[in-house]
Amino acid sequence: ADDLITWIRRTGGLVDLEIGAVNDKGLRGTKAARDMKKDQIAVHLPAHLAIPLGDGSVTPEENTVILLRQQRDHPEWNASMLPYWESLPRMGASITKENMPQAALHLLQDPVLAASIVVHNAYTKNVFEGGKPALIENFAQELPGIDLQFFRHLTSVVASYAFLFPSEDGVPHRMLLPLLDMINHANQPGANLHIMQAESGDIYAYTLRDIRAGEELKHTYTTGIRRNDHCIFHYGFVQESDTPALVEQDLPAGNLYDVSPYAETDYDIGGPLSSKAELQRLQAVLDSFTTTAAQDAELLQVQTPWWKFWARGVPRNDLERMFVQYRMMRKEGLHYVVQKLKDALMVTHEL
Numbered sequence: 225a226d227d228l229i230t231w232i233r234r235t236g237g238l239v240d241l242e243i244g245a246v247n248d249k250g251l252r253g254t255k256a257a258r259d260m261k262k263d264q265i266a267v268h269l270p271a272h273l274a275i276p277l278g279d280g281s282v283t284p285e286e287n288t289v290i291l292l293r294q295q296r297d298h299p300e301w302n303a304s305m306l307p308y309w310e311s312l313p314r315m316g317a318s319i320t321k322e323n324m325p326q327a328a329l330h331l332l333q334d335p336v337l338a339a340s341i342v343v344h345n346a347y348t349k350n351v352f353e354g355g356k357p358a359l360i361e362n363f364a365q366e367l368p369g370i371d372l373q374f375f376r377h378l379t380s381v382v383a384s385y386a387f388l389f390p391s392e393d394g395v396p397h398r399m400l401l402p403l404l405d406m407i408n409h410a411n412q413p414g415a416n417l418h419i420m421q422a423e424s425g426d427i428y429a430y431t432l433r434d435i436r437a438g439e440e441l442k443h444t445y446t447t448g449i450r451r452n453d454h455c456i457f458h459y460g461f462v463q464e465s466d467t468p469a470l471v472e473q474d475l476p477a478g479n480l481y482d483v484s485p486y487a488e489t490d491y492d493i494g495g496p497l498s499s500k501a502e503l504q505r506l507q508a509v510l511d512s513f514t515t516t517a518a519q520d521a522e523l524l525q526v527q528t529p530w531w532k533f534w535a536r537g538v539p540r541n542d543l544e545r546m547f548v549q550y551r552m553m554r555k556e557g558l559h560y561v562v563q564k565l566k567d568a569l570m571v572t573h574e575l
């Protein structure tokens with residue numbers, strides 16, 4: 225952390241934050257080093273430290289090939305970026321759709337999300353094996369030393385660490401941004417930082433409100449991850465929310481790639497989704513699970529006796545616990561909305 229911060233300062237940047245563990249699981253993130261006022265600059269990253277990748281439509285696999293070629297073709301630049309490469313997560317520490325282990329996917333109790341992860345895993349492998357000849361025909365020949373496992377890992381990092389910014393030509397473009405990619409995500413209104421690119425190309429992270437020393441700094445990632453199915457798929461984590469929330473695919477017109485135009489408030493009395501048909505649809509989703517939210521909560525209890533580890537369905541590591549937590553929170557969201565709908569339909573005498 226110190227090397228990275230020193231390097232950025234030495235190369236013309238400004239850093240006014242700390243890097244460290246931000247929760248009891250040791251998640252790495254950033255914190256305010258002192259009390260900060262609204263509109264203060266926490267990081268100024270000079271344009272020359274940004275690593276440009278493809279435009280917004282380019283896949284993480286293609287961006288990874290772009291990055292590997294850049295490293296190979298510009299050895300001096302590659303060496304100068306060493307503090308950044310060293311700050312990136314080691315193999316096994318970044319888990320997303322590109323490299324998520326498949327054996328435990330059934331714990332999600334979400335066949336659509338599980339299948340999409342399997343398909344994406346296969347796509348990454350296919351690119352590595354030359355299935356997209358226009359991109360790269362033979363990894364071993366062109367980029368010796370890069371095996372499938374490393375390609376999956378780097379693609380996962382590129383997918384979950386790159387930033388997407390609007391540009392003057394109207395085509396958004398992606399970049400890797402040292403240090404700024406250590407800042408974790410929060411949905412609005414939980415974020416306290418905003419990251420933007422100035423006309424000069426320099427990038428700034430500035431405070432959205434007053435922040436106390438030691439508070440974690442968070443910004444809202446530009447890849448939409450408001451809901452947990454998107455969050456697991458693209459970033460490999462789940463977010464807790466104050467009120468139980470639905471996942472994207474449980475909302476009409478929502479799926480893993482599209483954001484639904486609806487939200488929980490649309491189930492309020494008189495709202496566009498306040499109907500008996502919606503109640504039946506959501507109740508059917510809830511009834512389709514093989515465990516209840518309460519049973520899931522029990523499985524997640526930390527003091528699981530060792531002998532229960534061998535019982536079927538008990539999560540045995542952080543990834544498995546996250547999968548169980550995902551399905552538990554999904555059910556809680558469904559319960560919450562089903563109850564809300566029942567109340568609304570009682571009032572309007574539709575139930």
Ligand SMILES: C[S@@+](CC[C@H](N)C(=O)[O-])C[C@H]1O[C@@H](n2cnc3c(N)ncnc32)[C@H](O)[C@@H]1O
Nearest residue numbers: 252253384385405406407408409410459460461
């Ligand atoms: C751009 S990185 C952020 C820095 C990262 N925590 C690290 O140690 O390098 C994105 C990754 O951080 C983790 N992450 C980001 N926001 C999070 C949050 N609110 N809760 C838990 N993990 C989060 C996820 O693993 C995600 O894929």
